[in-house]
Amino acid sequence: MSRRVVRQSKFRHVFGQPVKADQMYEDIRVSKVTWDSSFCAVNPKFVAIIVEAGGGGAFIVLPLAKTGRVDKNHPLVTGHTAPVLDIDWCPHNDNVIASASEDTTVMVWQIPDYVPVRNVTEPVVTLEGHSKRVGILAWHPTARNVLLSAGGDNLVILWNVGTGEMLLALEDLHTDLIYNVGWNRNGSLLVTTCKDKRVRVIDPRRRRVVAEKARPHDGARPTRAIFVAEGKIFTTGFSKMSERQLGLWDLSNFEEPIALQEMDTSNGVLLPFYDPDSSIVYLCGKGDSSIRYFEITDEAPYVHYLSTYSSKEPQRGMGFMPKRGLDVSKCEIARFFKLHERKCEPIVMTVPRKSDLFQDDLYPDTPGPEPALEADEWLAGKDAEPILISLRDGYVPVKNRELKVVKKNILDNKPPPGPRRSQSASDAGLSRPALEEVLEEIRALKETVRAHEKRIADLEHKLGQFTNGTE
Structure with missing residues (x-):
């Protein structure tokens, strides 16, 4: 009688390793703001990092190939009058990034492919609607130019960046400070965590909560939540004894967790990053020196521990590369950009394979840069899955596409009757x-x-x- 002792998984031997010293980004003054943000955002072209700046808020944008020591006079993206709290690259345009600040505004920037000679000070559009600091940004995964922001006024706003107008304002759904917001795969639902110790699943177009869980973790420290597999939500939080926990929940039965595990007694908030192509969740804690990774499956215990990457220096923030920005020739399944006090260190997660051929099982078709919907279509109730691309021949970033903002006015809504005449x-x-x-x-x-x-x-x-x- 034979018994399988080791669980079969193609990701069982995933391991992480830092890049060589000359491929790091050094001499960067990472922001010291006490906010549970990742402070870093990356895409196949650039890495952006929130930095210290006198007299306002700023972040630095570096081409991925510009490694090594960063010139102290390197141009910054400046325009906010208070510290920047969050940044996020547009998934449908690698040259567009949004920033949120304590000055209550959201700004959207066009970053050129070349390195500018002076600071970038003029955003493409400034979005004003919050009354307190804005600390959370999240672009819609499938609709063009739809951006979400959440602030200290307990308000979630959805914007059409292409027109600079507010699409939706989700008021009276949260009673306290919002900790994090995440979209599901097709952008039809939101999951939020709040200081009132509740996890909410929200239908933004109907402006209502469709599922809610009180105290998924009993501790007083902040909770985080993200959508993972279809109909499931992954959470991180703290127990009553201040032990860090992770949990997996099914929306069809939100009362009891599918899985609830205790990890350690560190006090850093765990930031979860999810890769839907491999069903792996990576956990990065503020102040930690390690990255833990877990595989989500349909068999008990449902959340399977894979391994841990450890280093000597604690991390201040973390950026997570989209799948299309990875090197498929090296069986790379994830890449992190780990922030220290004065540098940014890329960390590569790989699956050891002897063959040099393209590994179909590691790289299923993944969301590409083309949106599946326009903002008006999504607002009208239409949903669409992301438009997928193959990574078989690698991904080549498209050239700079300018973001054009068209302000609407009353004349646009009342065109002259009849056909145009000569x-x-x-x-x-x-x-x-x-x-x-x-x-x-x-x-x-x-x-x-x-x-x-x-x-x-x-x-x-x-x-x-x-x-x-x-x-």
Whole structure:
């Protein structure tokens, strides 16, 4: 009688390793703001890091290839009048990034492919609607130009960045400070955690809570929540004894957890990052020196511990690369950008394989940079899964695509009736009284001009006589 002792998983041997010293980003003054943000955002083109700045808030944007020591005069993205609390790259345009600040505003920036010679100070659009600091940003995963922001006013706002207008304001759904917000895969639902110790699943277009769980973790410290597999939510928090916990919940039965595990007694808030292609959750704690990774499966205990990457220096923040930015030739399944006090250290997670061929099982088709919906379509109730791309030949970032903001006005909503006419046929589109009124105004203006011309001519004649001494 044989018994399988080791659980079969292609990710069982995942291991993490830092890059070489010359591939790190050094001499960066990482922000010291006490806010549970990742302070870092990455995409296949850039790494952005919130930094210390005098007289306001700023973040630095570096091309991925610009490694090594960063010049102290390297241009920053500055425009906020108070510290920046969160940044997030647009999933559908690698040159567009949003920033949130204590100055109550959200700004959206266009980052050029080249390194600018001076600070970037003019955002493409400034979004104003919060009354207190804004600490959370999250772009919609499938709809173009839809951005979510959440602030200290317990308010969640959804914006159409393409027009600079507010789409939705989710008021009276949270009674206290919001800790984090996350979208599900197609952007139809939100999950939020709040200081009132509740996890809420929200349908933003109907402005209502569709599921709610009080005290998923009994401790007083902040809780985090993200969507994982279909209909499941992964949470991190603290027990009554201040032990860090992780939990897995099913929306169909939100009262009891599918899994609830205790981890350790550290006091850093655990930031979860989820890779839907591998069903792996990575846990990075503020102040920790390690990254733990767990695989989510359909068999008990449902959350399977895989391994831990450890280093000597504690982390101040963490950036997580989208799947399309990974090196598939090296069986890389995740890449983190770990922030220390003065540097950013990329960490690569790989699955050891002997073959150099493309590994189909590690790289299923993944969400690409093209949106599946327009903002108006999503707001009208339409949902769509992300548009997937293959990584078989690697991913090449597209060139700079400019974000154009078109401000709406009242004339856009009331176009003139009837088809557009040429200049010669325009008279037929006017009523007879209106046409006569316009012609009368033109005749009156001509008479006024003639009168002024005659008066000017008389004055010039008199002035000429005066200067010649005739008068």
